[in-house]
Amino acid sequence: MTRLLSRLLLIAAITLQGAYVSAQTNASFPLIPYPASLEAGSGTFSITPRTTIQADAGFENAVAQLQRLMKQALGKPLAAAAKGQIVLRKDETITAAEGYRINVSASQVVLSAQTGAGMFRAVETLRQLLPLAVEKRTASAQRLQVPALTITDEPSYAWRGLHLDVSRHFFSIQYLEKLMDLMALYKMNKLHLHLTDDQGWHIEIKKYPALTEKGAWRTFDKNDSACIRQSKENPDMAIDASHIIKRDGKTLYGGFYTQEQIKGLVKYAAARYIDIIPEIDMPGHMMAAIHQFPNLSCEGGSKWGELFSTPICPCNEGTYEFAENVFSEIIALFPSEYIHLGADEVDRKTWAKSPACTALMEKEGLKNTAELQSYFVKRMERFFQSKARKLIGWDEILEGGISATANVMYWRSWVPDAPVIAARNGNHVIMSPGNPLYFDNQPDANSLSNIYKFKVVPEKLTAEQASFIIGAQANLWSEQVPSEHRADYLYFPRMLALAERVWSKNLDYAAFQQRLPAHFKRLETLKVHYRLPDLSGFTAQNVFVDQAVLDIKKPLPDLTLHYTTDGSLPQFSSPALNKPLIITKPLTIKLAAFSPGRTRGDIYTLQYKKEAYQAAVQTFASVKEGLQCAYYKKYYLNTGGMKTSEPDSQFVAKDLVVPASVNAPSFGLKYTGFIDVPETGVYSFYFLCDDGGVLTIGDKEVVNNDGQHAPIEKSGQVALQKGLHPFTLDFIEGGGGFSLGLKYSVGNSPVAEVPDSFFKH
Missing domain, CATH: 3.20.20.80 (Glycosidases)
Structure with a gap:
């Protein structure tokens, strides 16, 4: 029995060690998408201006891409040789159309594929393994290190697509x-x-030139007007001037x-x-x-x-x-x-x-x-x-x-x-x-x-x-x-x-x-204007009884946070938020993260208000689980439309999951009752909806996420005494699929789904 137990423990240890090594490998080689199989080797291969390249026929596009990267990093492409140190080899045993293998040792890099597509994918994987110097057109590195490894890879799906609408904006x-x-x-x-x-x-369609002579141009429409309004707060929303012309006294876009x-x-x-x-x-x-x-x-x-x-x-x-x-x-x-x-x-x-x-x-x-x-x-x-x-x-x-x-x-x-x-x-x-x-x-x-x-x-x-x-x-x-x-x-x-x-x-x-x-x-x-990671640890609408603390953990260590309190947009030159900010009076803060290259992330507007704890209502002996829900089978632009309508039916909902019986193509739901909070504190609520919704607790509108829109989460806070508080959640769906979810936190607790036990009527 002791010997068997020892063997089982050994097997378990080996299994855990394997899992740990796999996780370590995944973190050590930050490839996206991650390959089907990757085994780390020992040592590195050094690419220098003296490194040579050899490629089988059919891989001209892959060679051109690799040489472009080498020229950017090393100042010149690699020389071709009959026996190269970097080899692009045709391998008939690789059957997947875009499949490939990479073998890197201290002495050689071998990329293998059957097709040109597979070899090109191999080069792009190698590109991600190389330092950022390969992306810089002015770089002149003397040595590029590639870690030793073996990769075998192929795609899960044949269609991996992106779509771009070049009609609404060009x-x-x-x-x-x-x-x-x-x-x-x-x-x-x-x-x-x-x-x-x-x-x-x-x-251009040559048989019908009017399609582009006239059909490619238009005056500004309602979406352009919306973009122009948003551009005052977000420069990315400014209409590209290179697609604007003057013709016959009109301003045309296209x-x-x-x-x-x-x-x-x-x-x-x-x-x-x-x-x-x-x-x-x-x-x-x-x-x-x-x-x-x-x-x-x-x-x-x-x-x-x-x-x-x-x-x-x-x-x-x-x-x-x-x-x-x-x-x-x-x-x-x-x-x-x-x-x-x-x-x-x-x-x-x-x-x-x-x-x-x-x-x-x-x-x-x-x-x-x-x-x-x-x-x-x-x-x-x-x-x-x-x-x-x-x-x-x-x-x-x-x-x-x-x-x-x-x-x-x-x-x-x-x-x-x-x-x-x-x-x-x-x-x-x-x-x-x-x-x-x-x-x-x-x-x-x-x-x-x-x-x-x-x-x-x-x-x-x-x-x-x-x-x-x-x-x-x-x-x-x-x-x-x-x-x-x-x-x-x-x-x-x-x-x-x-x-x-x-x-x-x-x-x-x-x-x-x-x-x-x-x-x-x-x-x-690569000068991509990407979206920086989200900042967290706050809500859009904040309240405090005595004081609030704005303390944000940066999602990436090399980001810097900058803020303003005068209503202006935060710039890199704005005050840095590098330590907790104590707030003791009503205040509006605009906050943004900046990358090392000074790319600005989303601008967050945080409003702080001082409030007393909202008093709980008297406990009712007849209180029951769940919320009353009124169902309106009608299209609404916003939740306010339900105020002047009569519901088509009513039911008791034990949670905020829309039941299957609510199946009208467009509808409104009004949940009413009480929320039973277990302790006195400042509660944060995170309201996800598609289309619109408004959360009200007591006499306070806590989150306004109203209107017709895609899934968006908005947040707000309210100071509540322990006990029952009047609760109303209005939700509308305009057609096209919906999302509805409500999460909360209290104080510094983690964000979690609001428990069904909180809801009473």
Whole structure:
């Protein structure tokens, strides 16, 4: 028995030691995405100006990338030799299309792959192992150290995408190239460009020059006005002046890509093994085109309806002639096997009133306008197939029936069965749900975790059905992204979390967090205007009885914190917050973190008010668990709308989880009762909602997170005596999926979910 116990203890010790070594390895090699297998070796390999390189045929792009990095770091590229010290070797045993191996010893670096894509991914991994000198065009290092190791790697998913809407706001070719450089660094391989929409047509079509001569330009719209207002507090929200012109006495915004520019961009992408997926969105989102060619719609012209614009008409042959002419030029420019048709958010009312559509529906046996839209999509797909291309559409293409060969891009988080239906039908699916993969949604402290832990494959699918989920993509819609700095801020570091989620085999969010700071330094060197980590330890609305202490633990040691108390925006020259700040009187503080390169993080506005403890109400003998909840089946712009409405029903809720019985597409909920706090203190509440919500305790509005918006967490404080306090939480959902959560802390306690036991009525 003693001998057996000793053996078991030895095995346990070896197992624990292995786990510890694995964790240590993960932290010691801050690679993102983390490879499938990494074994640390002994020693390092030194790259100097005398190091030589040898490459097998077919790896020219990888060699060019490696030499560019060497020239930046060492001042010149490496010399080629028959027996190089850095070897790029073709290996037929590596079967994955983007798979590779890296072996670094003290005497040699060997990169192995079967394909050019795999070798390029290997070079980008090596790049992350090298010092930041490889990113500096003015560096002249004498020696670059590479740690000895062995890596075997391949991606989990074939589709690892980013999307950029260049229609609502326009982006330069130089920015697209910069974005693809960063995508390549993190092994992303699909760039989806949303080239046209109601607000502008931004790619040259030679057969229809009016599309860009006039359709690429517009006067400022309501989103521009919103950006201009926000730019007073945030310079990133200023509209890029390089896309503004004066014409006929008007100020116009816009721009477009010439076909020659697109050819160069496609070549740039191909050298980095990135496919550019063009999207010409139709039949909806076509106002910019219809304004130039009014007969494209059933009624002539286009205008805004309740939600969307008038679409093109699928019942006139002229529509298909136009669409095929446009896509013929698009297909000639973009070699990608995929062409995105869009086909989302279509207002079909004009079709229902069109005699031509009535006749076509009768002829084709179509029962409704959803099937008419499907007719349009299927007809366009046949055209794409005649050009040896595959169609992608947003998940609305499922509604009127879908061909077996169409590809579905899932975005509507509030239709969770859409990807399940598509995969079961045998359609390939790209996952890009609005929550968490719409990067135009404001990032917060939960964003990286939500992306990293996102389930790419829906749980309802079998293993066979799961094979039809080919990957995931983050989308950046640009209504309120008026500058390249703002785009950088919204992409990074969220793209890094997605990159690891869709590439890596073994996911570990804690380890990812340990590796991330090294990449902030690399992004800074690459002049990426990334979002700094969140600051914590405070709420937006703060109260104190005697005094408050603002004591922030910096999320990264090399950040500096600066603040103001006069209402001005914090600058690097503003007072530094390098020790706890004692607050004894009402005060408004503006606070921001700064990176070593003086990149400014989010600006936090903290309001401090002095209050007495709110008195608890008398305990009622009849108090019961839970809250009363009134349910309103109506669309509201904000929670105030419920004040003048009668609820459709009422029920008792034991918690703040929206029950399945609340299933109206748009609704409001009013939770009322008491919150039973266990001790006297200053309570902080963190209210997450999508869309809007307001939390009131006693007679005080504690958190105002109202209005129609994506998931956002806002916070506030209230001083409470022990006992029962009147509690009201208003919540609205406008349509498109919702989030609702309430957390709290008291004093210096950790933040936690509000226990159900706190709620009484």
